Amino acid sequence: MSQEILGAERKVKAVGGVAIDGAPVAYLIALAAAVAALSFIPFSVILAAGGSFPLSQGIYALVGWILGPVAGGIACGIGRLIGVFVAPHTAGPVPLASVWGAAIASFAAGAMSTAREEGAPRRDWWWIPLSVFFVMEWLLFVGRAVLVNGVSVQVALLNTFVNWSAILLYVLPTRTLIARLIGSRNIAALAAGLFLGTWMIAGLSHLSVTVILYYILNWPPEVWATLIPIIPMENLFRSLVGTVIGTGVIAGLRATELVRPRSALY
């Protein structure tokens, strides 16, 4: 029997709706379903406004690293949209804001991709407008607190530690370092990358949601001080969730023959 391949090689392309931005639609559906399912599980209460945070916040970044910015944003947005309807106890005071938070988190995570795959669009500049956007959000948030509501600068900085630390990690070369860690074959480096990366992206997502809520609800200055120890604890928990789930999922995806989305970071 001949071992030589006889037929002419054909160019393989995804035709029609099989993939979105190089990510198989089936992956989008599966990960959107995971986000929706994790919306049922609360992990912390929302002080003053009531309700609770959903566990799905821990995997928004992971979805972006797996699917890329566009498909990741869509998957998280759809998953969270379903989540706010089927699990209203974690929808928060402004459900649409939480959908936005999910989508922007996954989009920002996906935009970390260096997209080295052949045929992938060059996106290594996407972090720049995103960084400007997040800085503007932080200025709007802290600016209103300090200049309008009289929150002290020190309290505002301590309260937003999660947010500005996330912006710094995203703006500085640490973003690329985290991307490399997530791409590492070393399981410890992968876990470290997932932890730092989830901290960073969850902090950015938190900022994007909180700034909207603050302009709607305008909570009193006393709440700012109360939240100083709580917000980092919550972000720590998100990071642990992202690390535990992400390590298993990425190790499994690497081990199987399943197709790798074009902008995947792993």
Place this chain on the structure above:
Amino acid sequence: MEPPEPLVQFEAVSYLYPRATRPALRNISLDIRRGEFVGLIGATGAGKTTLCLTLNGIVPQFYGGRFFGRITVAGMDTLEHPTGMLARYVGMVFQDPETQLIANSVEDEVAFALENLQVPREEIRARITYVLQAVRLDGYERKHPSELSGGQKQRLAIAAALAMRPALLVLDEPTSQLDPVGEQEVFAVADELNRELGVTVLMASHAAERLAEYATRLILLSAGSLVAVGSPDEIYPQIELLERHHLRPPQVARTFYLINKAGHPTGRLPVRLEDGLRALDSLCAQCTLTPPSIPPEPQGADGPALVSARDLKYTYPDGTRALNGVSLDIRAGEYVVIIGQNGAGKTTLIKHFLRLLEPTEGKVLIGGRDTREFTVGELARRVGYVGQNPDHQIFNASVKDEVSFALRHLGYPAAEIRARTSASLEALGLLDMQDMHPLALTRGDRARVVLAAVLALQPEVIILDEPTTGQDYRGAKSILDITRELHRQGKTVIVVTHHLYLMPEYARRVLVMGKGTLLLDAPLRQAYHQLDVLGATFLEPPQAVLLSRYLERYSAGELRLLTPEEVAACFIPGGVERGSHQIPESVA
């Protein structure tokens, strides 16, 4: 008469998955003509699923990779047309019906794809009625798919595919998880669609006896290459070719192959039971029947019962009575097989042995102690459980971590964990794979990983629930060979299976369950010949048993033969020899 035009054409097709170094398909050139019922056979890894997935473009449009050659379906190049369009011509049904059903009712399931294609409402209604009648599910429209049996679920998946009015229906091992009745239902429906509606059928399957009966043509794949194409009457008599490619022929063909080999030419080897029975008539007219001497039934194991059920009744929260007064004793060192149709109560029974369920009435004893006195952790040390789907029991990132997981969490000292893990890996031949991710292994190897993890706990009892499901013949045998070795080491082995033809080499005692009761508890040879009892729980004995029963009209008494080797031995002077005509050790 001109042969019908090809519906599918493969022209020198080769395909490599991303990052693969070996083609999953290699130089496949093939036509499938309209109106054919084509069986696709090959061992695990032969490329059957890949070939099926090429037909609606999922390979390579979804998977990527490198593709060579050209495939056309109804004149459409599968690389140039989107899968959505190809799906109108190619209906796909996969191995596990559970993964294909998404809607909340049978009719919604059928309507789903049609709604997505914006088919008018009245047309959808008409098609629902039509396809549910075609798969004999009319009357079930409002049922939730989860309320259907395995065979019904698979028929619903076929109906959903059929609603698209495909020219080609592709079924990838659709019966591997079904009991014999479910398997028969699926084959009968595929046959009816093929003969009465003219739907071309391509079915990948390991069910040799069924393919011999229903397929008009067989395609044999091995390591991605096309090895042989022909009718079942041309392919299945080639026993040596099949064995070389790790495939199992129908038992009737193997029986007559052995008879021929022993010097009684019977002409063309029969591949279907009715042909085999006719051939037996001719053979018995020519030569004398010399039944092999069958050793007496093995004595049951001595000693006190290790696993017992006493008037065990169990009712699920929804009111379903799953067990209805089951009493039994399994002694240390026994190898027991539990058989029965889907829903007979087999899995409910073994879940009680692990205290995953607690009796509604009655009790279950392990080593004389009520299971309610054990914690689940304590029971896990004494009773090991290997489920039907190994992937449900695997969650670590390496084989070694998987095997040592329970030991670590039960607080064993580090040195003992290392020693037990190594011993278990070695026993299952997994030492070379210990650092690999379990998902990188074949399904058969993943099943061995689960078995290794169970063995590391050194349980007295090992329960395997449908361990051969989804395995090819070689994979199924390799798992059962391990159970035989464990049995030899003194373990008590309990296997739940539908694959009756595999068990004579291994099990000694059979528990036949039906409708939540124990219908029969007997030595294997006796149980396999209780056709009325097997029929009561919708089981079919292996073809060799039916041949044996037929031969009894030429014999002075009962024969009670179990395997092709034993049936063939009736025509071999000198009786049964060790080697190719070996009587299975477990029943000898």
